[in-house]
Amino acid sequence: MDGVIAPSADRVREDLAALARLTDSAQPGWTRTALSEPDVAGRESVLARMREVGLDARIDPAGNVIGVRRGARGGRMLMTGSHTDTVPSGGRFDGMVGVVGALEVVRAFDEAGIRLDHDLVVVDFFGEEPNRFGLSCVGSRALTGVFDTAMLDVLDEEGRSFGDALAAVGIDPATMMASTWPWDRVDAFIELHIEQGPMLEHAGTSIGLVSSITGISRFRALFGGRRDHAGTTGMDRRADAGCAAAGTVLAVERIARSGPDGAKGTTGGVTFTPAAVNVVTEAAEMRGEFRSIDDEWLRTAEETLASCAAEESAGRGVTVEMEWLPQAPRRLDGSVTEMCRRAVDDLGLSRAELFSGAEHDAAFIAARSPTAMLFVPSVGGRSHCPEEWTELDDVIDGIRALAESLRRADAVRR
């Protein structure tokens, strides 16, 4: 039966379930955040599973789990994969579908007797979700040589550095930059992922072909006021950092609402210090972000928010400092996406073109090698919550589309 790719729903279900069991039981939903014990266990389990399916696998200096299926000709590579870390109280599909799906592609290729010319590289990228230090896509940044080592000194709320937190899970910050890859030998990277939005479900479509990945401008704002007794300090004598932050939270929402189609603005968290009911707030910290595929609008939104924050602060005698961590929108590769489109059509699956409002490791890989992304539907568009769900049939369709796309990419002679 050479050439017929038949992914097994049972195996995929079991692989997803095995990862779901590795969760922080102290939190609702599914929690396997980067830098935590469950994430160490999760990546070890992926390493073991890669070896079971015959890959030459290892964990690289940046925590990425990388397995290689040797090709007939060698030298050139195709790459696929995603991540297995989660947000706190997240779901069982975001990232996992792309890793489990890649493993199933390998098994299905083996069963169908398919040997590619290219080496097929499967990656479980370390730390894709934003960690408590505010950094996302740690593994793919390192692997593409853009990890900012200044981040190693950033402290969490307990005063521990990101570098120390990495060391605690077995990643040596001194050597992690040795995690690089010969990107000039990679002919295509294709990531399978859940949509995390409602478009595919609404349209009744099986596969989303991703044209662009959103740009993201993350920020941290620090408001500095004066602590005073809340009962004796008149409203006109206060420097209330909390009120300045609250006004800025509303500004984030307002700016995004009046942005272009698909623009988003979110405040992820606010902390008041001290958090005592009878003390005027001395300091407030706020973290948030804007997202859009329109880079020019992101710059405008940054400027508008900075001026709103300054206004909310100045009117209250509060100081404000903002730090931005911008990430440009990324157009994916048209030729690889075209191969995916033909693969999806040949399989008789329905498809739609869309952009990704979520960030992905693929945005970093796209800067180095031709990259495409395949989305499968999310029930109710829900994600980053325990309710996150994708039907197994849809996952299987995605795996078939991924396998066929890789075969088409393999067939291109360079």
Next chain:
Amino acid sequence: MDGVIAPSADRVREDLAALARLTDSAQPGWTRTALSEPDVAGRESVLARMREVGLDARIDPAGNVIGVRRGARGGRMLMTGSHTDTVPSGGRFDGMVGVVGALEVVRAFDEAGIRLDHDLVVVDFFGEEPNRFGLSCVGSRALTGVFDTAMLDVLDEEGRSFGDALAAVGIDPATMMASTWPWDRVDAFIELHIEQGPMLEHAGTSIGLVSSITGISRFRALFGGRRDHAGTTGMDRRADAGCAAAGTVLAVERIARSGPDGAKGTTGGVTFTPAAVNVVTEAAEMRGEFRSIDDEWLRTAEETLASCAAEESAGRGVTVEMEWLPQAPRRLDGSVTEMCRRAVDDLGLSRAELFSGAEHDAAFIAARSPTAMLFVPSVGGRSHCPEEWTELDDVIDGIRALAESLRRADAVRR
């Protein structure tokens, strides 16, 4: 030298310094919050100092440190005192001045050979500042029989109950209501305290006579939204609990600013859950308060805020629940205050009448026995912060006024 009361600045300075040394060294400023180890040590040190100055002293079932100096006639009592717990990162005077001052009055009476007819009762009230369970004036509530035992089941952020937290510092919640006092035998309670505001300093006045203690309406608001992916969930499909809370923070400020003279509104803290930068906030908790000596305005402010919170929530598909813990304004006793006024005048000290924007144990005692309060100036009006300061000369003037006022109250025959 019978009858000449001469407080010792050296002893007062040393007593204040001894308390200041008992602080949580992990926090800036001075921190001796109720339910903490330093507070246990602080009250033990007050107990020891009471015994050193010859008081018959004990710690009662509600954690109050109570010392008695027997009077010549017995049966009737005068009471004075304050508290020695602090807010987190607070100062060295709020409360301490009234306890240390009372001890110095006892020593000065002894040195001057003054024996009162009344028993003189000195109290260091347990837990005056709002604790992490949102309850203030715990000891004076228990001592006046108005402690709400439903509070024992309130949980802190770590899921520990107030009752368990009390037990951990040696206060048995089952028996603490046994802390009651024969208030019908108390002819006057006089509390010496720092002003915690700028009025006395601005006017260059030594002593403040307190006419009323502010009413306080504390609240907790819980906003319930929906957690969603911040990159894929459109602005119009969100139920962002954090934005609803931010709008309500601004409403607290707005309502208080438009309130009557002296009205205050403060948000003490806000918590977003989850606090992840790429997740729409599912739940927000907010704690705050309004203060005024105008009880009617407090009711109006409560209603206005409730409707603002409902509006901020409904417009975003968020739910909101509010709990209120109101505390009525309290007028102090005119006849005891009149005795204090004459004492201050006889000492040749300047005086002003003012109301207290801060809450005090005296507000609870005033419901049971005739009560007055004496304020001494706060430098810059600062309080509940490490910068809190009162000049030693002003503390000494306050102690002299307290001693003379107690002598006048002692001279009244009932």
